[in-house]
Amino acid sequence: MKITREQALHGAKAFSDYFDRFESIADYMRDQKLNAVSDMPVGLPGMGPELDLFNDYDMHPEDMNIEVHRMKQGLWDNYLSIITSHSNMVSVPGKELRLGVLEKNTNKWLGFIRLGSPVINMKPRNQLLDCVFTQDAKTARSFNQTTIMGFSIVPSQPFGFNTLGGKLLAAICCSHHVREMMNKKYPGMNVCLFETTSLYGSSKSSSQYDGMKPFLRFKGLTDSNFLPLMHGKPYEDLKDYMEGAVGGPIVPEDSSSRKLKMSTKIQALIKASLDGEDLKRYNDTIKNALSLTEKKRYYASSYGFSNFVDVVTGKTDKLVPDKENYDKHHLENVIKWWRKKASNRYVSLKNDKRLRKELEVWTGDKEIDIIR
DSSP states (O other), X not given: OOOOHHHHHHHHHHHHHHHTTOSSHHXXXXXXXXXXXXXXXXXXXXXXXXXXXXXXXXXXXGGOOEEEEEOOHHHHHHHHHHHOSSOOOSSOOXXXXXXXXXXXXXXXXXEEEEEEOOOSOXXXXXXHHTOOGGGOHHHHHXXXXXXXXXXXXXXXXXXXXXXXXXXXXXXXXXXXXXXXXXXXHSTTOOOOEEEEEEEXXXXXXXXXXXXXXXXXXXXXXXXXXXXXOOOXXXXXXXXXXXXXXXXSOSSOTTOTTHHHHXXXXXXXXXXXXXXXXXXXXXXXXXXXXXXXXXXXXXXXXXXXXXXXXXXXXXXXXXXXXXXXXGGGGSHHHHXXXXXXXXXXXXXXXXXXXXXXXXXXXXXXXXXXXXXX
């Protein structure tokens, strides 16, 4: 595939026009979300999914009855789309488990979790396990059978703010209850490593996952050398233009991760057709776009197993509980741990008259000033 210099300049300008608008990853994420929100239908008064979200802001954490439920994808997606700042991935390759955390007394949802197959290469994990799983088929297979990643861990708001809801959801991910749910859904799994990354990274000094020992521990920062994707009409216009330029599909219609592959191919076509000052300006655009990404904070949980490293790396399949920490990961103990922290937070906010009492959701007719 080849394109002309004029076509490459058109593509380079599209990249520049899109990415030069953003000064930070927060700006980029907000643009993504507002683009998605603009396509969301506006529900009739009193009939939206937000009615199912927890809204009893006078309920003390000690009085909450917490349950964890598997959810169907469509219902889970509807709820997540109105409470999270990031764009929701509807189609997810590999293993996945979608959960909702319910407050039983009110029958309202507190938050939502999506677990899935972990990414293959992660610098802090490689250091933690002293192993790179792309280098050996046997260890890669063992890794996929023992490790799950938290991709979405999102409390409804203001439940999250008032009572450390993000910590509750993250701790539930580290419970034996959820580990056993994953093992049951996928026979042959022997989960003993949970991992997740912060929404933000090096620009923030902390995350909702901090202060969660023994459940989660910070293990370092990820690499960040990837280009954010274009979205919405600018992406569709560039894709259509470039496919017209080459006379057909750049990436097969049925290709996995098609948008990522499409963007990579288009970047390569543009770069191959430019030189001199034109190429320098294009490279500067890409460099500026790369600067939007951050090294995210990486966190891991061993579920209280002392030999999880040996199990994940395939040296043994026999898990050994750690006498001090294993029982702490039972769901009832996880919730008890959260209640103590949440109660302190709730009482402090209430005494200071800083409890939030308005449901925060993204809807098609409302633009809210939050990023999470």
